Amino acid sequence: MTNHNALISDAKGSIGVAVRVPNQSLFSPGGSRYISIPRKKLVQKLETDPSQTRTHSWIEAMRASSPTRIRPGNISSLPESDEEDEYSSWIAQHPSALTMFEEIAEASKGKQIVMFLDYDGTLSPIVENPDRAYMSDEMREAVKGVARYFPTAIVTGRCRDKVRRFVKLPGLYYAGSHGMDIKGPSKKTKHNKNNKGVLFQAANEFLPMIDQVSKCLVEKMRDIEGANVENNKFCVSVHYRCVDQKDWGLVAEHVTSILSEYPKLRLTQGRKVLEIRPTIKWDKGKALEFLLESLGFANSNDVLPIYIGDDRTDEDAFKVLKKKGQGFGILVSKVPKETSATYSLQEPSEVGEFLQRLVEWKQMSLRGR
């Protein structure tokens, strides 16, 4: 790494280069401009100094995702009117799913809606303590209503059992560990008539390794105040939401140093969380495809999948829908973000409202028959 530049990687390994701005610390938030560089060049650069570069890349990525939004190529705050323009142009490209409700309902005519829901930041608001990310009773009722009419899956980075305890609803598909651990309803339901009880685990062989890494991380993070390691069975989350920003470098250092001993594991980033997962080609997008297939909708035109999520890992599912030209991705975000989703919703309460409207619309259309 040169004195002036630091490589920045994001969750998907998309990389840019942070160019040092005179008189600003290399790692100070807002102290760098983001310029994308060709991937080939980046790989060459990573190869020259892999370990140090990677640690610094992650420190940068953590800091870059800290402000409410990253504005490529802009280090100063935009004037308010420019921010409004930016938001208006973003919302024109990703309109609210509530505003577009009629269009969504119309598109579903003659098709089976299949609902995919992320958990944190989508069904439950983001809170400091991951063990207390509860879902409201109203949201539970809305999800229950939706699942009555449409096959519904919870697709999450969490451990499957844990999210099942939060959601507390039978009759749903639960895809935990970023879709690496999928279980369908065990009882016979309208959408699961043959009662096959889908069960799919994509990364069984990684269990002992993940367990080992999780224990190492717990040990290492013990001395960092606010750091929290969450074992999500097939992946591990290292939370830094409650860590003082001056210690984020230490978190990244520990994580990358442990990970350097496990070439079969990779690192991605979510909302104030570093996620360690197997290098296998499996993600929320693959989980979506797997579930559609399990439900008998592989290569079918009679289905309208709707995926609602707030995080970078949900982009894999949005991309699959975009590529298929089928269904809709809905991003939950209050601020403009680069996304492959078609529509947006601002926060979990709007997700609840959208689900509730879908239930009412379905009930009305059934009455009208």
Ligand SMILES: O=P(O)(O)OC[C@H]1O[C@H](O[C@H]2O[C@H](CO)[C@@H](O)[C@H](O)[C@H]2O)[C@H](O)[C@@H](O)[C@@H]1O
């Ligand atoms: O796929 P998801 O369901 O969105 O899971 C992704 C991670 O979500 C959780 O962390 C996030 O929510 C926490 C509770 O609100 C918050 O404290 C944390 O900062 C967020 O990153 C979960 O705890 C992680 O294990 C998941 O990987």
